[in-house]
Amino acid sequence: xxxxxxxxxxxxxxxxxxxxxxxxxxxxxxxxxxxxxxxxxxxxxxxxxxxxxxxxxxxxxxxxxxxxxxxxxxxxxxxxxxxxxxxxxxxxxxxxxxxxxxxxxxxxxxxxxxxxxxxxxxxxxxxxxxxxxxxxxxxxxxxxxxxxxxxxxxxxxxxxxxxxxxxxxxxxxxxxxxxxxxxxxxxxxxxxxxxxxxxxxxxxxxxxxxxxxxxxxxxxxxxxxxxxxxxxxxxxxxxxxxxxxxxxxxxxxxxxxxxxxxxxxxxxxxxxxxxxxxxxxxxxxxxxxxxxxxxxxxxxxxxxxxxxxxxxxxxxxxxxxxxxxxxxxxxxxxxxxxxxxxxxxxxxxxxxxxxxxxxxxxxxxxxxxxxxxxxxxxxxxxxxxxxxxxxxxxxxxxxxxxxxxxxxxxxxxxxxxxxxxxxxxxxxxxxxxxxxxxxxxxxxxxxxxx
Amino acid sequence: xxxxxxxxxxxxxxxxxxxxxxxxxxxxxxxxxxxxxxxxxxxxxxxxxxxxxxxxxxxxxxxxxxxxxxxxxxxxxxxxxxxxxxxxxxxxxxxxxxxxxxxxxxxxxxxxxxxxxxxxxxxxxxxxxxxxxxxxxxxxxxxxxxxxxxxxxxxxxxxxxxxxxxxxxxxxxxxxxxxxxxxxxxxxxxxxxxxxxxxxxxxxxxxxxxxxxxxxxxxxxxxxxxxxxxxxxxxxxxxxxxxxxxxxxxxxxxxxxxxxxxxxxxxxxxxxxxxxxxxxxxxxxxxxxxxxxxxxxxxxxxxxxxxxxxxxxxxxxxxxxxxxxxxxxxxxxxxxxxxxxxxxxxxxxxxxxxxxxxxxxxxxxxxxxxxxxxxxxxxxxxxxxxxxxxxxxxxxxxxxxxxxxxxxxxxxxxxxxxxxxxxxxxxxxxxxxxxxxxxxxxxxxxxxxx
Numbered sequence: 098x099x100x101x102x103x104x105x106x107x108x109x110x111x112x113x114x115x116x117x118x119x120x121x122x123x124x125x126x127x128x129x130x131x132x133x134x135x136x137x138x139x140x141x142x143x144x145x146x147x148x149x150x151x152x153x154x155x156x157x158x159x160x161x162x163x164x165x166x167x168x169x170x171x172x173x174x175x176x177x178x179x180x181x182x183x184x185x186x187x188x189x190x191x192x193x194x195x196x197x198x199x200x201x202x203x204x205x206x207x208x209x210x211x212x213x214x215x216x217x218x219x220x221x222x223x224x225x226x227x228x229x230x231x232x233x234x235x236x237x238x239x240x241x242x243x244x245x246x247x248x249x250x251x252x253x254x255x256x257x258x259x260x261x262x263x264x265x266x267x268x269x270x271x272x273x274x275x276x277x278x279x280x281x282x283x284x285x286x287x288x289x290x291x292x293x294x295x296x297x298x299x300x301x302x303x304x305x306x307x308x309x310x311x312x313x314x315x316x317x318x319x320x321x322x323x324x325x326x327x328x329x330x331x332x333x334x335x336x337x338x339x340x341x342x343x344x345x346x347x348x349x350x351x352x353x354x355x356x357x358x359x360x361x362x363x364x365x366x367x368x369x370x371x372x373x374x375x376x377x378x379x380x381x382x383x384x385x386x387x388x389x390x391x392x393x394x395x396x397x398x399x400x401x402x403x404x405x406x407x408x409x410x411x412x413x414x415x416x417x418x419x420x421x422x423x424x425x426x427x428x429x430x431x432x433x434x435x436x437x438x439x440x441x442x443x444x445x446x447x448x449x450x451x452x453x454x455x456x457x458x459x460x461x462x463x464x465x466x467x468x469x470x471x472x473x474x475x476x477x478x479x480x481x482x483x484x485x486x487x488x489x490x491x492x493x494x495x496x497x498x499x500x501x502x503x504x505x506x507x508x509x510x511x512x513x514x515x516x517x518x519x520x521x522x523x524x525x526x527x528x529x530x531x532x533x534x535x536x537x538x539x540x541x542x543x544x545x546x547x
Numbered sequence: 548x549x550x551x552x553x554x555x556x557x558x559x560x561x562x563x564x565x566x567x568x569x570x571x572x573x574x575x576x577x578x579x580x581x582x583x584x585x586x587x588x589x590x591x592x593x594x595x596x597x598x599x600x601x602x603x604x605x606x607x608x609x610x611x612x613x614x615x616x617x618x619x620x621x622x623x624x625x626x627x628x629x630x631x632x633x634x635x636x637x638x639x640x641x642x643x644x645x646x647x648x649x650x651x652x653x654x655x656x657x658x659x660x661x662x663x664x665x666x667x668x669x670x671x672x673x674x675x676x677x678x679x680x681x682x683x684x685x686x687x688x689x690x691x692x693x694x695x696x697x698x699x700x701x702x703x704x705x706x707x708x709x710x711x712x713x714x715x716x717x718x719x720x721x722x723x724x725x726x727x728x729x730x731x732x733x734x735x736x737x738x739x740x741x742x743x744x745x746x747x748x749x750x751x752x753x754x755x756x757x758x759x760x761x762x763x764x765x766x767x768x769x770x771x772x773x774x775x776x777x778x779x780x781x782x783x784x785x786x787x788x789x790x791x792x793x794x795x796x797x798x799x800x801x802x803x804x805x806x807x808x809x810x811x812x813x814x815x816x817x818x819x820x821x822x823x824x825x826x827x828x829x830x831x832x833x834x835x836x837x838x839x840x841x842x843x844x845x846x847x848x849x850x851x852x853x854x855x856x857x858x859x860x861x862x863x864x865x866x867x868x869x870x871x872x873x874x875x876x877x878x879x880x881x882x883x884x885x886x887x888x889x890x891x892x893x894x895x896x897x898x899x900x901x902x903x904x905x906x907x908x909x910x911x912x913x914x915x916x917x918x919x920x921x922x923x924x925x926x927x928x929x930x931x932x933x934x935x936x937x938x939x940x941x942x943x944x945x946x947x948x949x950x951x952x953x954x955x956x957x958x959x960x961x962x963x964x965x966x967x968x969x970x971x972x973x974x975x976x977x978x979x980x981x982x983x984x985x986x987x988x989x990x991x992x993x994x995x996x997x
Binding site for chain 1: 862
């Protein structure tokens with residue numbers, strides 16, 4: 098069902114550009130959704146993308162500008178004059194216009210703003226630019242439908258018709274007092290099912306969820322998800338209604354947050370995509386690999402410190418990758434569960450209770466794994482009992498320590514205000530590799546006495 | 548802003564239950580949102596949760612039933628008669644009612660359905676039960692507002708008022724013909740801004756996105772996200788309008804999908820939470836650990852096979868955890884980028900181009916890392932040049948192979964219809980550990996000649 102452009106379509110577009118056939122392009126793309134046209138633009142080179150963009154009707158170009166990849170947008174914007182950009186922005190909701198304008202240099206931004214014909218729109222954009230992009234203020238749009246508590250249903254519908262012209266999607270209708278303070282909301286349904294002379298005061302719902310402009314974007318997402326809201330009003334320090342956030346923006350926040358956590362768990366430190374340049378991908382990946390390399394150095398020197406064991410117990414060295422791998426895997430499992438629990442607020446009870454639970458869990462898992470390891474080792478590799486017990490004891494200890502470290506670190510990071518997702522991936526595998534190898538050889542030394 | 552119950556509130560609830568004070572509980576909780584009350588119920592024991600549930604007003608209990616954790620819901624449902632469950636279901640939208648009823652045993656389900664007073668509602672639930680829960684049919688609700696293309700705005704508003712009574716949230720208004728075939732949509736905005744006698748035929752928008760009942764839930768999420776839809780109509784094989792899916796259900800699909808991918812990357816095979824029982828957590832974690840253990844065995848036997856190197860080049864064994872860790876980390880990075888690219892459809896171009904890009908990327912990263920490793924090794928650990936070059940060459944080769952494996956496996960899995968997220972986490976780390984160690988010793992054997 099979702100549109101997928103074909104290579105054939107791309108070729109058609111390219112050849113129309115070569116023939117300088119603007120009308121041909123318009124005809125070819127006229128039935129496509131702007132999100133689909135944006136996908137096509139992402140595939141073209143800078144000249145082609147700009148050519149297609151300029152061929153199309155201004156009604157659709159602003160939406161396309163919003164949907165294309167950031168690097169394509171940058172190229173298109175560079176080809177437009179300040180006035181042309183301003184005309185695109187007027188077509189967009191204030192929050193989307195702000196997102197685009199904030200990608201420009203300060204100087205260009207000022208030029209563009211001064212070219213925006215609609216003073217109200219320009220003022221709104223300037224206001225929105227003030228807010229941090231990860232706050233409620235950075236997510237909200239100024240477009241909303243609000244009515245005064247002193248009106249009646251009839252006035253209300255008349256006023257709303259005028260306001261609705263400006264608003265792409267009407268969600269709730271917000272009720273304010275004469276000072277613009279948020280008093281409550283009015284559902285469209287109530288309005289459709291109440292007689293025309295009823296005063297708004299009598300029918301509005303005084304209970305309304307809202308967020309403050311400086312609320313964190315992730316927190317807004319949690320609130321809207323928890324209470325199943327499709328839009329939420331935003332108020333300033335004085336309780337005045339200043340904007341509203343809609344669920345489509347929240348879907349983006351949730352998706353980006355999930356992608357970030359996933360990438361951190363995989364040791365990728367910036368928001369990259371498979372189609373980014375090698376340089377961007379390297380910037381995101383290499384730092385973690387260097388961290389892991391230094392962790393590896395430490396494990397090398399630990400092993401070097403136990404080299405006297407080589408004489409009588411060289412098999413110990415054959416098991417180091419196994420022990421390190423188990424420590425890494427257990428640690429990542431434990432930390433992932435905690436990171437996810439923190440992300441969706443489902444983590445209850447004290448740290449000690451949590452560690453105790455993890456202790457019993459890892460003790461149980463450790464026993465099962467140690468039993469498998471010991472029996473397989475004695476059967477296939479001909480261990481004696483003492484060596485088998487040594488390896489088994491080490492494995493259990495390593496698993497317990499790794500799972501406690503994996504549980505403890507994200508909780509502590511979170512308490513200190515650091516993103517706990519940092520604690521997954523290379524960070525936890527590397528530190529658990531080191532701990533694991535150290536514990537393994539200590540225990541072996543005690544039990545085998547070398 | 549988001550509500551957080553306090554331990555004090557939980558204690559108050561418990562003591563009111565002990566005093567058998569139903570009214571006290573109602574008063575204490577009366578200003579709370581049902582989602583907040585559900586959170587409190589999740590914290591109580593089965594008896595207490597059921598007690599609170601039965602004390603509350605029936606208007607709110609159905610919503611609470613929907614929000615509580617599955618295990619709490621199971622306990623509450625067990626304490627209710629079929630008739631009582633049926634009464635809760637009538638309060639809910641058909642999609643939510645279906646979700647709850649599908650958790651019952653077949654026999655109980657039939658009893659409950661026969662007790663539902665509203666025949667239409669019962670019929671809708673029976674219809675929805677037919678669909679796979681991961682399909683559009685499984686997500687959709689039967690509640691929607693539809694108008695006939697042959698009506699005018701006035702009739703339309705009158706009919707809508709009646710229909711809106713049944714529908715919690717009015718999104719688009721769908722336009723159908725006399726055979727119930729979906730023809731288009733009518734925005735609320737258009738309806739608010741058009742005169743009363745205009746025929747619907749003249750104002751409806753014939754272009755409407757829709758999905759088929761058997762469309763995959765994830766695909767529906769992609770479509771709604773891409774086209775920024777807040778609701779999408781669902782049609783059957785004959786093009787008849789049978790339901791609609793709203794964005795709040797899609798938010799849940801996106802969140803669950805992201806959590807699943809994240810857990811798979813961490814080696815957790817089922818949807819678990821930090822507060823699940825130790826047994827459930829073990830079931831989700833132990834299988835992956837056993838897989839990793841078997842991988843570890845293979846690495847043990849590989850190392851055993853190269854033990855003749857111990858005589859002259861024992862340092863080689865000190866480096867195995869470092870090599871294995873680098874292979875694991877690089878592999879996870881590569882596969883995570885591919886998995887994410889597949890998930891959001893941003894992966895373009897052929898497999899060979901993708902592998903070639905990964906090859907250049909890993910060659911570059913490998914050179915940097917090998918240079919650091921060699922210089923540090925020669926400076927701190929006193930390697931001679933030959934040994935330094937051996938380790939460096941091995942590291943580069945291992946990194947290249949690991950990144951190619953990490954890129955190749957998820958793409959191949961995806962082409963065969965297997966969830967590519969399976970390829971991240973323990974699976975990729977374990978296989979790369981093994982490959983890495985094998986390549987490392989091969990190269991060392993060739994270069995050092997033991």
